[in-house]
Amino acid sequence: MKNTYKYLLLILLGIFLFPKHTNAQELSETPTDDLGNVSDAYQENFFEALKQRGIENHELALEALKKAEKAAKKDPKLEAPVFFEIGKNLISVRRYRDGEAYLRRVLDIEGQKLDVMEVLYDLYYQEQDYNSAITLVKELIVFDEDYKEDLANLYSRTKQYDKALEVLDELDESWGESDYRNALRTQIYRTTGNSTGEIEKLEERIDGSKKKEKDYLNLIFLYSEQDNPEKAFETAQELLKQYPKSKLVHLALYKFYLDEGKTKEALQSMDIVFETDDIDLKSKYRVLGDFIQFVNTNPQYEDRLEKTVSQFFEENSGLVYEKLGDYYVEKERKEEALKFYEKGIVIDTDNFSLLKNTLLLQIDFNKFSEAETLSSKSLEIFPAQPLLYLLNGVANNGLQKPDAALESLELGVDFVIDNPKMEKDFYIQLRDAYQQKGDTKKAADFDKKATAINLAN
Numbered sequence: 343m344k345n346t347y348k349y350l351l352l353i354l355l356g357i358f359l360f361p362k363h364t365n366a367q368e369l370s371e372t373p374t375d376d377l378g379n380v381s382d383a384y385q386e387n388f389f390e391a392l393k394q395r396g397i398e399n400h401e402l403a404l405e406a407l408k409k410a411e412k413a414a415k416k417d418p419k420l421e422a423p424v425f426f427e428i429g430k431n432l433i434s435v436r437r438y439r440d441g442e443a444y445l446r447r448v449l450d451i452e453g454q455k456l457d458v459m460e461v462l463y464d465l466y467y468q469e470q471d472y473n474s475a476i477t478l479v480k481e482l483i484v485f486d487e488d489y490k491e492d493l494a495n496l497y498s499r500t501k502q503y504d505k506a507l508e509v510l511d512e513l514d515e516s517w518g519e520s521d522y523r524n525a526l527r528t529q530i531y532r533t534t535g536n537s538t539g540e541i542e543k544l545e546e547r548i549d550g551s552k553k554k555e556k557d558y559l560n561l562i563f564l565y566s567e568q569d570n571p572e573k574a575f576e577t578a579q580e581l582l583k584q585y586p587k588s589k590l591v592h593l594a595l596y597k598f599y600l601d602e603g604k605t606k607e608a609l610q611s612m613d614i615v616f617e618t619d620d621i622d623l624k625s626k627y628r629v630l631g632d633f634i635q636f637v638n639t640n641p642q643y644e645d646r647l648e649k650t651v652s653q654f655f656e657e658n659s660g661l662v663y664e665k666l667g668d669y670y671v672e673k674e675r676k677e678e679a680l681k682f683y684e685k686g687i688v689i690d691t692d693n694f695s696l697l698k699n700t701l702l703l704q705i706d707f708n709k710f711s712e713a714e715t716l717s718s719k720s721l722e723i724f725p726a727q728p729l730l731y732l733l734n735g736v737a738n739n740g741l742q743k744p745d746a747a748l749e750s751l752e753l754g755v756d757f758v759i760d761n762p763k764m765e766k767d768f769y770i771q772l773r774d775a776y777q778q779k780g781d782t783k784k785a786a787d788f789d790k791k792a793t794a795i796n797l798a799n
Contacts, residue, residue: 384413660690710740744778
């Protein structure tokens with residue numbers, strides 16, 4: 343067994359002592375594989391530490407590592423892997439500064455050791471010590487140029503925006519563009535309010551050989567934000583010239599047509615947006631929101647709105663039906679709102695706001711049987727939501743089922759915290775349930791409890 347320990351230890355030490363990449367700038371010379379005498383105490387405690395760390399017993403791992411450190415007898419080759427393990431275990435128990443100190447001791451022994459530097463970088467990033475992370479990432483770039491993207495991100499986080507943009511430009515020049523870098527650049531422009539810089543960059547892209555629909559679209563939105571509709575529409579027309587079959591362009595065109603009062607063209611563009619798979623649901627929801635606002639002032643298009651929803655969103659999130667329901671609630675047309683809420687909740691059973699709106703309107707229209715069924719099923723998903731117990735109790739009281747109402751109300755009232763209005767509603771429903779049972783004493787008790795709660799105006 344001891345020979346097995348020694349064999350495994352030699353492998354681990356070999357992996358640790360030889361860097362993944364050799365580089366002229368490394369601070370230490372390449373070590374040899376002459377490990378000297380490795381004592382049984384060192385082996386056993388080192389591997390005990392690995393075992394304890396593997397099962398997340400970090401304190402026991404640290405105890406074993408301290409024994410291994412002692413057994414190393416100041417031999418740097420043996421101390422380095424011990425210090426590395428100590429550092430990782432200390433980080434796991436959130437002793438970040440102590441962990442950092444041990445990782446630094448390893449680097450003092452081994453020089454620029456990639457594995458150690460990566461753990462140290464993760465520590466700095468986790469602790470949001472971005473300045474220290476920048477210093478370290480500059481060293482990591484020597485091993486892996488992918489870290490240049492990290493450097494740009496870190497410059498952005500430390501508000502060194504000019505340096506971040508400089509690194510991003512260098513990477514685009516060397517590697518070509520990427521969605522991640524474009525998004526980071528856009529974020530910097532938005533943060534600094536440098537919309538002119540963003541526009542110039544996008545114009546540069548679409549003037550180049552690799553024209554992208556998304557760049558045109560982003561430029562259109564930027565012109566729109568700058569209240570330059572002429573330039574935005576001109577860019578949209580240019581996009582259509584480059585991509586005659588573009589679907590994305592209609593994310594912008596429908597807006598122009600609505601603003602110009604060209605309803606027919608606007609509706610055609612909306613239909614294209616809703617029909618295509620090239621456009622994500624989030625963008626479609628935004629268009630639907632604009633459509634609902636349009637219908638709000640042009641109610642003659644309500645039938646078209648409902649047709650659009652049923653045709654293009656039938657299999658999608660209940661959020662669409664919730665938006666339609668909200669529209670009709672605002673119009674004081676609650677019966678129509680309930681129709682859409684009920685369609686939505688069938689699709690999106692764990693949407694709590696949609697669930698609440700559906701139940702409240704069902705009870706408002708005395709649809710107690712439907713409310714009882716829906717609230718009972720929903721309690722399986724939200725077992726700690728007092729509102730569902732309350733509405734279930736209201737529904738059962740409406741159905742003249744006081745025992746079922748009491749069961750739900752007495753269970754749910756225990757979940758009410760710092761909500762005197764809801765607590766009062768529970769007591770009123772408990773009073774009503776006991777009145778149905780003919781228990782006037784308990785009914786009076788809960789009536790007193792309800793009356794005792796004075797709600798602020």
